[in-house]
Amino acid sequence: MARVRDVGDRLHRTFFRSLSLLGSRGQGALLRRYFDWWHRNPDPWRMGTDAYEQAKYAATLAQIPDRRYGSILEVGCSEGVFTTQLLDAYPDADVTGLDISQRALARAAERVEMAADRATLLSADILTFRPGRRYDLVFCAETLYYLGRRDRLKRASEQLRGLLSPGGVLVLVHPWPEARRLHRFVHAGPLSQVSELVENSADRPFAVSVYEARTTGSTG
Ligand SMILES: C[S@@+](CC[C@H](N)C(=O)[O-])C[C@H]1O[C@@H](n2cnc3c(N)ncnc32)[C@H](O)[C@@H]1O
Known part of the structure; x- marks a missing residue:
């Protein structure tokens, strides 16, 4: 079973790496079409009902440093x-x-309607997004493997870092051990690592990596 999943993952990564051979605008246009098609039916990854996804969300929330966060951004929020x-x-x-x-x-x-006064939804590509502001807490889960080749991953990592307020916290959640590759540009950059949870007991292991920006000066 794990072997079949590994082969599936390899094909998946190869497909998205081939899209990243295009210029970033072409890649963004194809990703937009692809993910609109992928969402043709509601909740295509069963994020709302799957026990593994719910356990991953709980493990992620448990890793967040206990502070007051005024502004939060989730990159790749899907539905x-x-x-x-x-919220x-x-x-x-x-x-x-x-x-x-x-x-x-x-x-x-529709999902965030109950807290519409505190919720904002943005249609954007993380590779080309020009934020007008910074956030105290930024999440990016199960998204970086869609960006393909090295320079796109590096670019996305810089973008994520640049979204942080001084002292802001960045949380990355991706399958383990691939997370080592996906998180490496953030890991090697100027942020400090706060914690890393590797959940190996799950059928599909994952890592929750938490980083923090300096409280003063540039976040790079
Ligand atoms: C597997 S879902 C992850 C959903 C959510 N983060 C979670 O863990 O429940 C990945 C999402 O990333 C979005 N995505 C893929 N490439 C993106 C990009 N370049 N910029 C912004 N979002 C992107 C997709 O549309 C999709 O909704």
């Missing part, structure tokens, strides 16, 4: 399943979900 958990977990925070798929965001809008 807003985790976004709603963030519940941080009732004083404004929470923004960003995704490349407008179809996913339309469903996310």
Whole structure:
């Protein structure tokens, strides 16, 4: 079973790496089409119901340093399943979900309706997004492997870092051990690592890596 999944993962990564041979605008246009198609039916990854996904969300929330966060961003929020958990977990925070798929965001809008005064949804590509502001807490889960080749991953890592307020916290969640590769540009950069949880007991192991920006000066 694990072998079949490994082969599937390799094909998946090869497909998305081939899209990243295009220029970033071409790649973004294809990713947008692909993820709108992928979201043709609601909750395509069963994020809202799958026990593994729920356990991963709980493990992620448990890793967050216990502080007051005024602004939170979730990059690759899909239909807003985790976004709603963030709205519940941080009732004083404004929470923004960003995704490349407008179809996913339309469903996310229904999910976050109960806290619409604190929720914002942005249609954007993390590779080309020009944020007008920074955030106290930024999440990026199960998204970096779509970006393909090394320079795109590096670019996305720089973008994520640049989204942090001084002292802001960045949380990356991806399959383990691939997370070592996916998180490496953030890991090697100027942020300090706060913690890393590797959940090996799950059928599909994952890592939750938490980083923190300096409290003063540039976040790079
Ligand atoms: C597997 S889902 C992850 C959902 C959520 N982070 C979670 O863990 O529940 C990946 C999401 O990333 C989005 N995505 C892929 N490439 C993106 C990009 N370049 N910029 C923004 N979002 C992107 C997809 O549309 C999809 O909704």
